[in-house]
Amino acid sequence: MKKIDASQLELVDSVVAIKRVTKVVKGGRNMRxxxxxxxxxxxxxxxxxxxxxxxxxxxxxxxKEDAIKxxxxxxxxxxxxxxxxxxxEFGSAAVLLKSAPEGTGIIAGGPARTVLDLAGYRNIRxxxxxxxxxxxxxxxxxxxxxxxxxxxEIARLRGKSVDEILN
Numbered sequence: 001m002k003k004i005d006a007s008q009l010e011l012v013d014s015v016v017a018i019k020r021v022t023k024v025v026k027g028g029r030n031m032r033x034x035x036x037x038x039x040x041x042x043x044x045x046x047x048x049x050x051x052x053x054x055x056x057x058x059x060x061x062x063x064k065e066d067a068i069k070x071x072x073x074x075x076x077x078x079x080x081x082x083x084x085x086x087x088x089e090f091g092s093a094a095v096l097l098k099s100a101p102e103g104t105g106i107i108a109g110g111p112a113r114t115v116l117d118l119a120g121y122r123n124i125r126x127x128x129x130x131x132x133x134x135x136x137x138x139x140x141x142x143x144x145x146x147x148x149x150x151x152x153e154i155a156r157l158r159g160k161s162v163d164e165i166l167n
Contacts, residue, residue, distance in 0.1 A: 004071045009041040013064050014114050016048075017134045018056060036135050037063035039071070040118025046145070047071035048115065048138045074145040080122030083151045084166065087129075088144020093136035094129040097144045111137040119145065 016036045023030040032052050037060060040046035047070040051062025077083050077099075085098040095112050100123040106116050108126040111134045116124055128137055155162045 004045060004073060006068045006071055009043075009045055009071075011039045011041055011045075011068065012118060013037055013039040013067070014118060015060055015063075016111050016114050016138060018059065021052065033059045035059040035063040036138065037067050038114050038118050038138060039064060039067040040115075040120065042118060042120040044073055044076050044120050045071055046074055046115060046119035046142065048142055050135065072142070072146055074119050075148050075150055076120055080120070081124050082121070082145070082148055084148070086144050086148050088140045088142070088147065090140035090143050091131060091133070091136040093131040093133060093140040095137060095140045095144055096127040096129060097141070097148075098125040098127075099123075100125045109137075110134070112141045114138070115141045115145075 016038055018033055018035050021032050021034050032054055033056055034052045036050055038048045047067045049063045049066025049070055051059045051066055053059040053062055079102045081099040082097055088095045102123055104123040106113055106124055108116055109128050112126050112128055115138055151162050151165055155165050
């Protein structure tokens, strides 16, 4: 996968979750905050990152930097959807991604909706299966989008036409 230059993209970020994490040490408990942030340009580039710090703004800043490092390009067809259905998995979370016709909108739950919106999809249906842990759902959605290949590339590798593969 090629490296994406984030400096040329107009990125929008969205905080998906902030949670308090505790580490028990000899002197008591250390409270910190973990932030999950998704960034995207709404034009086929999206990434997610996690940051931990003692204060919320610092955790969000670290998570945003991590998300920019993890930017990837995702396929979007003319209808603002994916070329074909696919299931993305991460840990025990799975997200079923289905292509949708023009006018459908984004039908997705919380964390997956944020990823799809920032990636630039306009018409897509999803179903979250298994775990509903926000981090795992976001990463499962990203894994599903990353695994989708261009139908033209699949047809070329198989030596068939695009119509034979999609129909």
